[in-house]
Amino acid sequence: MKVRTSIDEAINDIQDGATIMVGGFGLVGIPEKLIAGLLKKGTRNLTIISNNCGIDDYALGTLLTTRQIRKMVASYVGENKEFERQFLDGELELEFVPQGTLAERIRAGGAGIPAFFTPAGVGTQLAEGKEIRTFDGKAYVLETGLRADFSFVKAWKGDRAGNLIYNKTSCNFNPMMAAAGRVTVAEVEELLEVGALDPNFVHTPGVFVQRVIQCTGHEKKIERRTVRSLGR
């Protein structure tokens, strides 16, 4: 029931103006095939919630080039000149959120918690206009939970029931986003039969996932290939 056989089929009901959470940190753990599907489909006026916005001409960066993104909610977009240009020229709406606050807002949204207090951002422009309250002598800012019409997540292994396992640091924002999407689409590298995953090691339980699609040929581009020479 959850398994889809094509990207088109997995995202065909996404309308212009939708809010979509997209997993990943940098280029690691991004649902690259679902993003490519969105590019092909041409859906516009999107609000994208994602820690970063890809790089120029790759991943979410491609949706900037085609002007499909109206608003971005992110913590860091420093790798993307086109992003900076569109924002400084007033063509793109941007909501910066401290990274931990972003993770927690998404977690809270998926966990049925409408708002919470955090110290991050107190005394900065990111807390302007928000309620500040003091607990035990320390100031905290009220932040709201986030939900989305759709969440795109990327997993290493998944089963037909939507249980997911991530690989290394590709986990990042994916588990919270899976829970915060009204419809969560999981792009997996390996799709297994129900029962094939060890329940002890499931990261995202299937209840959070509405659609699963197996994709091959992931590019997994490396942003900063850093190596040491042998012998050090």
Place this chain on the structure above:
Amino acid sequence: MALTREQIAQRAAQEIESGFYVNLGIGIPTLVANYIPMDKQVVLQSENGLLGIGPYPTEAEVDSELINAGKETITMIPGASIFSSAESFAMIRGGHINLSILGGMEVSREGDLANWVVPGKMVKGPGGAMDLVNGAQRVVVIMEHCSKNGQPKIVDECSLPLTGKRVVHRIITDMAVIDVTKTGLELKEIAPGLTVEGVLHATGAELIVDPKLKFIEVQ
């Protein structure tokens, strides 16, 4: 002589005690890892979801799904653990990280830090810095003492938008080590060969000179 970037990193590494869980920011802070003595047991945290960063990989070890917060390819030490961004920041915000070492554009007399945006010019975003400065047990900022055009980066009041208010405990620059105290900024150490007058001249805020002032020890 003012310290080199490597010497700043070397001095910053002396802040790390055995048993510490440490988060290193992007830029010079990342270099600090190279100077942690082998006999200290230190676990480096990466806010994208890893405890236990190892050395950079060899060409054969490169794994596209194993990166640090600076998006560099890395390895893991034995005993490392992987987790989500929410859990990562629970660690940070919850005060479980002993030390955060990060870069700065400006630090004020009261320990305010600005390091995430230059209005109208640079749009990058705060990343995890706002969470780190409010959550880590101790916050050390490492940076050049003055900007490229010679302006002091240690000032009475930050002119750039803040990352955090009253969050910095210690500043390490190419010229000096300065503590943020209740009574003001205290000059603890200066770079070998520099004078107190020279450091005061390059600083945009009043400094209290520690009677036990010493030279920074680096190689």
